[in-house]
Structures are given as structure tokens and as C-alpha cells.
Amino acid sequence: MSRFWSQVARDLTPYVPGEQPKIANLIKLNTNEHPFPPSPRVVEAIRAELGDDGARLRLYPDPNADRLKQAIAARHGVTTREVFVGNGSDEVLAHAFQALLKHDAPILFPDITYSFYPVYCGLYGVDHVAVPLAADFSIDPADYCGQRGPNGKIGGIIFPNPNAPTGCLLALDAIERIAAANSDCIVVVDEAYIDFGGETAIPLTRCHDNLLVIHTLSKSRSLAGLRVGFAVGHADLIEALERVKNSFNSYPLDRLAIVGAVAAIEDEAYFRHCCAAVVASRETLSTDLAGLGFEVLPSAANFIFARHPQRDAGELAGLLRQRGIIVRHFKLPRVDQFLRITIGSDDECRALGNALREILA
Template sequence: MLQQPPPWWSPVVAGLVPYVPGEQPKIERLTKLNTNENPYPPSPAAVQAIRAAATDGLQLYPDPDASALRRVIAARHGLALDEVFVGNGSDEVLAHAFFAFFQQSGAPLLFPDITYSFYKVYCGLYGIPYDTVPLDDQLRVDVEAFARAAGQPNAGVVIASPNAPTGEGLPLATIERLLQLFAQRLVLVDEAYVDFGGESAMSLVGRYPNLLVVQTLSKSRSLAGLRVGFACGQRPVIEALERVKNSFNSYPLDRLAIAGAVAAMQDEAYFDQTRQAVMNTREGLALQLEDMGFEVLPSQANFVFVRHPGHDAKAIATALRAKGVLVRHFSLPRIDQHLRISIGTPEQCGILVDALREILA
């Protein structure tokens, strides 16, 4: 960090607090359970499609509208083509949404106090004030607290469902209540982990003009390295995103990404097989952790959020790393005694459990 930024920096840059991604270590043979990646490889059909796309046409720009991918997504969710937006990972889609909808004459954006930490980063980048709404004592979204906040000026609501890092998925009735409470503002539902047991709000798109649902192919489709995300909403919402995107980068998805994403979305059998494997492993791991004395929050994501009342979370994470196992520890108020553990293969989770038993002993 520079002590004195150079004079050619824009003033806003010096005040930015960038997002810190989970560690991507360079050491081989680590059991990596810290960044919520899918432990299984992508669909073989997706890999084949990427290889085919690499053999011809890379000298040409990709389709700026990624129409083939948007058509597949629209068909899967029963929407029109022009109700789908795609971007370079869901992070880019979220960034465009913050710019497009939440700069509202200084009114604060609302989101939970414990959630995806990139939301605060986007607010800093775009100069959007925000208010956090505390989770309840069980680290669940407190819809009544949002209801109380709805009577004050606000720029909208962002909710991750399932929430990160807690894993809680919201029922559709809760999402609907938020849409009704904030009918004059956009409600963004970030569904990065929804395919691991959550209830998607996609079915509400046709009924609520103030809804935007954001998903990613990084998690349940095993394509974190390809960077593909998408959003669905009624046409005026999507048009706003398109205006921002085409004022920023007309070609966010390359030919390889479009080809691989289309094939991955079409391979429903592989998708169901791998996501079910993750969910089965998650339930088994939760039981093993509870047997060791951990408190495990209910999860509808591809991770579990845990604490051990008799052991310091940071010390456990450090000891696990020494044994070649990576998990995520957040040094943040209210959750500094929790660990977020991504769901790996049964073999990877077995390594984690063995290491934990040695550490706790």
C-alpha cells in the first residue's frame, strides 16, 4: 500500500478498499476447501465444446449479445430472450447492476451485515451509501428488520440466497415480501449457490417488475475458470444492464466461454449428478463435524459455516493449513469464531475430518 498516492490518481482510487478473494495457493497437493469451487470437473460436453470453439473463429469477435447462451438460459427458466443478461462472471453482472440501479440521489442501499463482502466494495467504487441490516442471533436474514427499514429513503435491496458465508436460503414467501415492501426500488437476489438446495426466485420474474435474479456457472456448473454469469428480469431491468454493459465492454464473453456455457447449460444429466453428489457429501460432513462438537448452520449451499465452542477458529484454520488443508476464516465481527468450509469430494472431506480430529485431540 502506497503511503502517498501519486497526484495522477483519481481521488476515489486512494479511498477504495478492494475485495480480497480467497487464497489461490501455488503449493501442490493441498486439500483446497476455501473458495467454494465445485470439486468435480465441468461437463465433458462443455470441455468438448470449448475445444471445438478453439479450433476456428478466434480471429473474430464473439457475438456481443451472446444470443445462443441467452436463448438456452431463457428456455430453461421459461423467459423471453430479452429478459436475460449475461456477463463475465456474476461479479461483473453485479457490478453493472449496482451502477444501473442503486445510485439513487444519496439514498442508502440495504443488505445484510453479514453477506458477500463484494457488495460493500461495489458501493465504494460507485460512491453508493449503504446501510446494513443485522442478521438475527441465529445468523438468519431478519425480514422484519428490513420491513422497518422500508419506511426510510433507500436505494434498493440486495439479498444473497443462499447467503454467503452462512448458507441460509430464503423461502419464496420471504423474497416476495421484500419485493412488496420495496415496490418502488429494485430487489436484487444473488443466487450464486441456489442449485445446491435453495429455492430460486426465477419463478417470480414475470410477476415483479422490480426483481433481478443473478446466477453464475462458477459453482454448480463447475466453470469458475471460464467466468460466466447471468441475470434475469423484466425487459426494462435488462435494458438498463445492457446500456451499462455497452458503455463499458461490448464483448464481455469470448467465444470459448459462450460455447462452453451453452453446452454446460444443456447437459442437465451431468448437472444433476454432480450437484446431488455435493449435497450428499455436505450432509455427511455436517454430521461428522457435529460429532466432533462443531455447531453447523443449516446450509443450502456448497459449503458449511461452523464454529467450535471449545476452540478458536483462527487457530483451527492455521493448524489445518499446516496439515495441507485450506478453509476460510473471516476476521469480522460476529463471525470471527466461524469457519467456512467448502464441500469437496468425499475423499477431500475425509482428509479434512482426519486432520480436525488430530487438531481437536
């Protein structure tokens, strides 16, 4: 720690991303990356944008990413004025915290959820209240209907759907109930994993001007390496995000990210095929682990959250690592005996099952 650090830097507890080890022949099931490559159209679009000599890279990209906004708007049946894009959903979330969630009242989010939320609260000076999940680790919509902060107000609500790291899904009618009960504040739904088993809340934005839905192309579109995310909501909400973005970085998405993202969104058949394959692998792995004595939470994501009643989760993670398989272990209250396991390829899932059989035997 340097004497030149600001108080903000001193007080922060940064987010810790999943490990990205540089080990050969590793089965990497810890960061929820897609087991399949992106659509072949993505590679073609990037090659076309580069051209023979890459000369276009000397030019700034479109600051508004209009072509990408048009593709997103067309797919989701909204206008481009209702679409915001950024460098992955994390940047979109960051702008939402600054533009929409920073008020004089605390925001609400689950006590077990995406751990970037409290980090952004610390970075941007946003007070918050962690709402406990139900005993089955689900989000109870009643907990977000009528709850208020110390001054009788709340500054907003944010939660992932499906939730992370649990994978549990909240039904659309529950989301609509939360939005309707909190019409005086913003409700942000983080749908990073929605394409693996849920139904997007984007259509609800037509009748709820306080609802913002955030997506990423890192998961279901296999573009974690390009960093593209977007939000859909009422044009007034999008305008606030644009004001913050243009006061921070007026060129957030590069040329390759824009054309690659457009190609991924437009290849609907490939997208649906890959998502269906992940869902099938998830169900097979869930059944396999249940047969080994694991408690597996119901998941609508590209990962599962599981614990074994007779084996310590940290010990299991260590023994798997010795066998060249890494999974995510969160040393947090209530979930420190769970492992979050990304759905890999069928071969990777089989290898995981075989390793666990060996360990448990």
C-alpha cells in the first residue's frame, strides 16, 4: 500500500475472478466458459474486418456501435434507443451502478450472488442491503416487495437470473411482481446465463420503465475473449447509461468485437444448437453426481452447484486439481461446502465423473 493511494483504493476489496492457469491438458471447469467455439461466422466476420493488411485497425471504431445495436434490437423486438452496449456485462453493470443505482438509499441484492455487486458498491459509494436467500437457495420475490431501507426508501434492486453461483432460476411472473412492486426505483436483472434454461425478461421492459435487463455474449455465444455485453430497457434508462459511458470512454467496443458480436447474434441456428448441447450435458452430469451422493441444486445455467454430505468441498477441489481438473470453490458462509462446476464437453464431464468416483471410493 502506497501513501499515494486514495481512500477509495485503500477501502476496496477487489473482485477475484476465476483462476486462468497456464497448465497444459487441464480440464478447466471453473469460469463458466462455453465448451464449444463461437459460430464460424464470427471468425469469418473478424477476418473480413481485418482485411489483408489490417489497415482498418488504424481507425477508431463506431463510437455508438450502431450495427451491433441494430442486431440486438432486431433479435429482441426493441428499438436501438432501448439498447446499450459495452465491454462485457461487467462494464455495463458498472455503468448501471453509476447511472442508475447510486442514490441516497441502499440497494438490495441477494446475500449469495455475483460477488462483483458489493465491489461496485464499494467503488461507487453505493449503500446496500444483502437479502438472504431462502433455505433452498432460491430468491423469494416477497423479500423484494415492500422492503425498505432505514430512511423508508431503497435505491434499487439487482440480482442475476439464473442466480450465480447457485444456478437457480426465478420465473418471469416473479420478476414482473418485483418490478411492479418497486415502480419507484430501478430493478436490474443480470441475465448472463438466461440462455441455458430460462426465459428473458426483456419483453417486460415494454410495460415496466424501471426494468433494465443485462446480457453478455461471453457465455451462450462463446465470446468471453471478445468482451461484449448489452442492456435493454426504457430509452430514458439507456440515455443515462450513454451519458456515463461517454463521460468515461466514448469508444468502448473495438472493431473486431463489434463485427464478431453481430455475426454471433445473427447465427441463431448455431446458438440454439450449442445451448441445447450444454443443457443436455448439464442434465447428464447432474444425474451422474446425484448418483454419487451429491446434492445438486436445480440449475438453469451452464454450471451446477453441488455438495457432498460426507466430503469437504475444499478437499474435493484439491483432489480434483491433483487429477488435472479445476472447479470453483467459494469460501463463503452458507455455501462453503458447495462446488460450482462449469459444464464442459461430454468428454470433460465424463472425466470429472470418473475422477470423483475414484476420489469417493
